[in-house]
Amino acid sequence: MSSEILDQMSAIVGAKNVITDADAMVPYLKEWRDLFRGKAQAVVRPGSTEEVVALVKLAAATGTTLVPQGGNTGLVGGQIPVAEGREIILSLQRMDKIRAVDPDSDTMTVEAGLTLQKAQAAAEAAGRLFPLSLASEGSCTIGGNLSTNAGGTAVLAYGNARELCMGLEVVLADGRVWNGLRQLRKDNTGYDLKNLFIGAEGTLGIITAAVLKLFPLPAARATAFLAVPSPDEALALLNAAKAGAGGTLTTFEILSRTGLDFVLRHASGARDPLSEPSPWYVLMEVCAQSASGLDEAVETFLGEALEKGLVTDAALAGSLNQRNDFWKLREMLSEVQTYEGGSIKHDVSVPLHAVPAFIARASEAVVAMVPGCRPVPFGHMGDGNIHFNVSQPVGADKQAFIGRWSEVNQAVHAIVSEMHGSISAEHGIGRLKRDLLPGVKDPVELALMKTLKATLDPQGILNPGAVV
DSSP, X not given: OOHHHHHHHHHHHOGGGEEOOHHHHHHHHBOTTSSOBOOOSEEEOOOSHXXXXXXXXXXXXXXXXXXXXXXSOOSSSTTSOOTTOOOEEEEOTTOOOEEEEETTTTEEEXXXXXXXXXXXXXXXXXXXXXXXXXXXXXXXXXXXXXXXXXXOTTXXXXXXXXXXXXXXXXXXTXXXXXXXXXXXXXXXXXXXXXXXXXXXXXXSOEEEEEEEEOEEOOSEEEEEEEEESSHHHHHHHHHHHHHHSSSEEEEEEEEEHHHHHHHHHHSTTOOOSSSSOOSEEEEEEEEESSSSSHHHHHHHHHHHHHHHTSOSEEEEOOSHHHHHHHHHHHHTHHHHGGGGSOEEOOEEEOOGGGHHHHHHHHHHHHXXXXXXXXXXXXXXXXXXXXXEEEEOOTTOOHHHHHTTHHHHHHHHHHHHHHTTOBSBSSSOOTTTSGGGHHHHSOHHHHHHHHHHHHHHOTTOOBSTTSOO
């Protein structure tokens, strides 16, 4: 890349917002699991939609490739440039303004670089709830959440990021701006364009702002940590809780004793909420709009579940601190696996009825393939999304184990496919799973995706190598 192009970019965003120093670029060039490391000509940090437009027009005129990046918390490498180092990282973190909060219409308009945590706080300050919740919410951004169609722990009640977005502002590959920042709950005027860009990982256009859907703040919340005999009982409990827990079931997370042991070993301050170990656990949360009666209703529900054998022990949070302690056990599951050596990851979904059979069959398959490995299934059972991670055998060679990533993935994904599931439930495709798509997508569907890419980004300047 010529210095002239970098000079023009500096003129657009200011010299201090064009980073070319190798050390300063490091945080933008690798993701936290260290699976992907890339190179780039520079990191450019626009501060407005107008600056994004100018940068994209320059990129289109010069054939410069751009990799949009939010908080760099993605798990499939979609935000990391390729190793050749030809690309420019377009970091949107400076675009973090809250443009409007409208409690009457239950909407909030924000820029793409706003962190999820700040969006949640802004909604709460207006007496509203923005329910998207992820472990990385302190650093992930709204633009990244939408570009990957993030899920999280409240999908059961509120849906993915796609369901929480009412409108978008998008800079197209030729520099035009689609202003779709609508607050309308009904708009039946043709194609729903916003859903082309949500989940597209910056390959079709660059999301610069969004209208988000808000909800009333719950007046009461009950959080329970439950011991269950197996995923079969967990599924039966889920079905019972949807109708009989005394409020809206917002969270239903499953984890194994293996995963809990990892957290208890490695997470500071973590403790077992129950007196006796159980092979499986459920973290369940129920919300209500009435400030009274929820705890009693949940206690009654859990008492009935204990009598039926669906639950063998239960702890109901009696304070905010205790609730946070329960959530810590769930939220630390991904992080603590690094202390147990190599971990082969899967972010998959299957129909709800198939979750117990999937966990059993996938666990059996990977243990047969790698004797002594430790399956660590956990995640969002309420919406069928299981993070089926596999930790290396104790004392095994980490690199040798990680070297079997594709082999283990293939076995697990084959079971997912047989059960009519998805090999990517909420993390996206990025670079990690791009080459797997031809094996799991309907050929017509994949051809349509490629047609959309060629139509909206004919030069291939937006996040080349990701998704398709």
